Amino acid sequence: xxxxxxxxxxxxxxxxxxxxxxxxxxxxxxxxxxxxxxxxxxxxxxxxxxxxxxxxxxxxxxxxxxxxxxxxxxxxxxxxxxxxxxxxxxxxxxxxxxxxxxxxxxxxxxxxxxxxxxxxxxxxxxxxxxxxxxxxxxxxxxxxxxxxxxxxxxxxxxxx
Numbered sequence: 001x002x003x004x005x006x007x008x009x010x011x012x013x014x015x016x017x018x019x020x021x022x023x024x025x026x027x028x029x030x031x032x033x034x035x036x037x038x039x040x041x042x043x044x045x046x047x048x049x050x051x052x053x054x055x056x057x058x059x060x061x062x063x064x065x066x067x068x069x070x071x072x073x074x075x076x077x078x079x080x081x082x083x084x085x086x087x088x089x090x091x092x093x094x095x096x097x098x099x100x101x102x103x104x105x106x107x108x109x110x111x112x113x114x115x116x117x118x119x120x121x122x123x124x125x126x127x128x129x130x131x132x133x134x135x136x137x138x139x140x141x142x143x144x145x146x147x148x149x150x151x152x153x154x155x156x157x158x159x160x
Contacts, residue, residue, distance in 0.1 A: 026079055026081050028077070028078070028079055030078075031074075033058075033061055033092075035075045040073075043057070045105055049098075050103075051102070060073055069099070070096070072093060072096075074094075075091065076092075077091070088112060090112065092109060092110075093109070095108045
């Protein structure tokens with residue numbers, strides 16, 4: 001009877017330890033375009049056009065905000081350990097630029113070298129201007145209405 005309790009305790013401990021360790025496993029993720037190097041390397045300036053790029057690569061991840069003649073294909077591989085934030089392992093941003101006739105003029109690729117690490121400064125965002133308290137914000141405009149130089153009603157009877 002005592003040996004069965006020991007075996008049961010050991011089995012319970014192993015299961016609990018396995019569950020705890022499984023929470024520490026690495027989670028891999030993928031976001032965006034699925035890259036096929038053979039197909040992306042086949043896009044050539046002066047040879048391909050808008051239709052052939054769309055037939056080969058599909059619709060772009062997004063187009064240029066100010067220029068419809070620039071297409072972007074974005075792919076990112078991430079890893080995450082337990083409850084940490086995901087960190088990028090690999091990234092590819094391919095920019096395809098077209099001329100007005102729709103022919104490819106340039107194909108540029110970038111990777112992780114352009115990923116920026118942003119470190120927030122505490123709970124607040126630094127801003128320009130004065131530091132004002134809640135009550136200064138609440139009551140700060142008292143007396144400012146109708147003050148000289150302020151925008152408001154004038155004493156001129158011809159003006160409303």
